[in-house]
Amino acid sequence: MNIVVPVKLVPDLVEDLEIDESGITLDTSWLRLILNEVDEHALEQALLLKEAHGGTASVISLDGEGVDDVLFSSAAKGVDHLIKLTGLEFGDDLNNHAVARLYGAIVERLEPELVLIGVQAHNDLDGSLGPLLAEYVGMPYVGYVSGITVTDGKCRVLKEYPGGLIAEMDVVLPAVLGVQAAEAPPRYVAISRIRQAMKTVSLDEQAAADPDSGGGPTIDSMFKPETGERATMIAGDEEEVAAKIVDLLGELGKV
Amino acid sequence: MNQDIHVVVEHLRGQVADITYVALAAARGLAAGSGGSLAAVLLGHNDEGLAGDLGADRVLYIDDPALADFNPEHYAGALTELISADPPRCVLFGDTSMGAETAGILSARLDLPLVSRCRSVDTANGALSFVSQICGGKILVEGALPEPVSLVTMVPGHYQPEEGRGAVAPEVIQTSISPRVAGRVTFNAYLEPAVGDIDISSVSVLVAVGRGIANEDNVEMAEELAEALGGAVCGSRPVVDQGWLPTTRMVGKSGKRVKPDVYLALGISGAPEHVEGMSGSELTIAVNTDVGAPIFDVAQYGSDVDLLDLLPVLIEQVQAAKEG
The missing domain is CATH 3.40.50.1220 (TPP-binding domain)
Incomplete structure (x- = not known):
């Protein structure tokens, strides 16, 4: 079974985010990009299915800072085919409609049975990539998936609803599935194996077509939320902080 | 083309989700600004009973056995027909397991702009606008809701669900739409949440x-x-x-x-x-x-x-x- 995992790199939220002078985009000069967290799960699920059923796993990414590391690390985990779209980068003001069209063109050429993609990314402003991509390539889509079993040309998926309720659905292949969580935590790969992959695996670089961003809104302004009533910060070291917390718990009769 | 605002009702096993009332509360302001009316769009099978407390001017009800439980293909199929027949100014969904994918499929299929993660929508002099929250809530983005038709997904937090409930049951209009079922996605069953040692x-x-x-x-x-x-x-x-x-x-x-x-x-x-x-x-x-x-x-x-x-x-x- 051949599986394609299109990925997206997003700003690392641990870092301070700054808005640039234009007021409509993030300042990318200090921005650290990391692999979208649920894309890690999509990748892991693809590797689990490949191990169970054979076939190949491919990863598609736009270019950008940190992309080569993400691609080689996925090769070290077991991905066979690394595709990098060159000429456009994450952070180039490409919305998800544009990226879905670019990735869709590659998916159509690869003709996979399954496309696994992170169900969402924290910077999606015009919907998530999965359903857009699915529709552009004419495949069915189900998202918020946390379990996938493949048998005889169709797959059975577990779709999450609020409160822990799950819907079991059958989806005819080929299909695009929006992964919320893989059936096992994303595997760890040693840096030595990533370095080895850099020496032995080659990137399949393909020039990106002209982007078409139709389908998203225009941003008039970007700003940080006004901090309303922020938490009262407890001063001091851990001893003093612990003492204050014990006081608060005491007021509620919890200690 | 009209200036109406539609809210697609999200329901699960006989209960309307809070996010639907949040979206209705948001849509009420939009309808006042656009000059159109507010319609709740209810898809289901034998689910008219859910219409009673929806805070809308009317309920457009699409009844079909294929809509008994949520199925992204069937929802998108039915809504494609509804929106194409008489496009409203805006269609609001919850930014949820059901709403996000339905809105995404429709955006690509009907070539309609989609604005996701909206925490509020507003109107000034007939111009409709949105505020979305991205980057885990660390960044807000503001812009105009694209004309003539926009799809919108709402996140909770800004409107109280109570504001989206109606005191009087709205008129229910049964539509003649039925989803064209391609049979690619089939709902089988619900699996109950695991029972843990502690609730x-x-x-x-x-x-x-x-x-x-x-x-x-x-x-x-x-x-x-x-x-x-x-x-x-x-x-x-x-x-x-x-x-x-x-x-x-x-x-x-x-x-x-x-x-x-x-x-x-x-x-x-x-x-x-x-x-x-x-x-x-x-x-x-x-x-x-x-x-x-x-x-x-x-x-x-x-x-x-x-x-x-x-x-x-x-x-x-x-x-x-x-x-x-």
Whole structure:
């Protein structure tokens, strides 16, 4: 079974985010990009299915800072085919409609049975990539998936609803599935194996077509939320902080 | 083309989701601005009974056996026909497991612009606008809702669900639309949530751990603290996805909603998906080394000490206070 995992790199939220002078985009000069967290799960699920059923796993990414590391690390985990779209980068003001069209063109050429993609990314402003991509390539889509079993040309998926309720659905292949969580935590790969992959695996670089961003809104302004009533910060070291917390718990009769 | 605002009703096993009332509350203002009327769009089978308290001018009801349970293909199929026949100014969905994919499929299929994660929508002089929250709630984005037709997904937080309920049952208009079923996606069954050893939604003191707990061994320290407090440990999605806590202990959008007396948030950033599940807590105390973390907008008290330094001290002090 051949599986394609299109990925997206997003700003690392641990870092301070700054808005640039234009007021409509993030300042990318200090921005650290990391692999979208649920894309890690999509990748892991693809590797689990490949191990169970054979076939190949491919990863598609736009270019950008940190992309080569993400691609080689996925090769070290077991991905066979690394595709990098060159000429456009994450952070180039490409919305998800544009990226879905670019990735869709590659998916159509690869003709996979399954496309696994992170169900969402924290910077999606015009919907998530999965359903857009699915529709552009004419495949069915189900998202918020946390379990996938493949048998005889169709797959059975577990779709999450609020409160822990799950819907079991059958989806005819080929299909695009929006992964919320893989059936096992994303595997760890040693840096030595990533370095080895850099020496032995080659990137399949393909020039990106002209982007078409139709389908998203225009941003008039970007700003940080006004901090309303922020938490009262407890001063001091851990001893003093612990003492204050014990006081608060005491007021509620919890200690 | 008209200036009406549509809200697609999200319901699960006979209950309308709160996000639908949030969207109705948001849509009421839009309809006032656009000059159109507000219609709730209800898809289902033998589900007219759900229309009663929807705060809309009318309910457009699409009844079909294929719509008895949510199915993205069938929902998108029915809505394609409805929207194409008489396009409204805006169609609102919840930014949820059901709404997000339905809106995405429709955006690509009908070539309609989609604005996701809207926390509020507004209108001034007939111009419709949105404010979306991205980057885990750290950044807000403002813009105009594209004309002539926009698809919108709403996140909770800005409008109260009560504002979207109607005092009088709206008129229900049965449509003649039926979804063209391609048969690519089939709903089989619901699987009930796993029953855990403890129901965290009925515990009065919760020690919640997030990514900042760093590894599985440290979760034991949180367990120790919870035990000393007579409470329980719960966590955010990343901790559960790592397998450090069972899914029955997950708080948030796809986990449990909790309202304990005390919510001690350790190493939790406070992404909107998590806050949705715990914002009703009486007292929230947050510990996170990132002073800019959104959890401090929700918590009443906070500290930026390293939780791994704090935990052993706090356990000791709680035990001492209990004994004293």
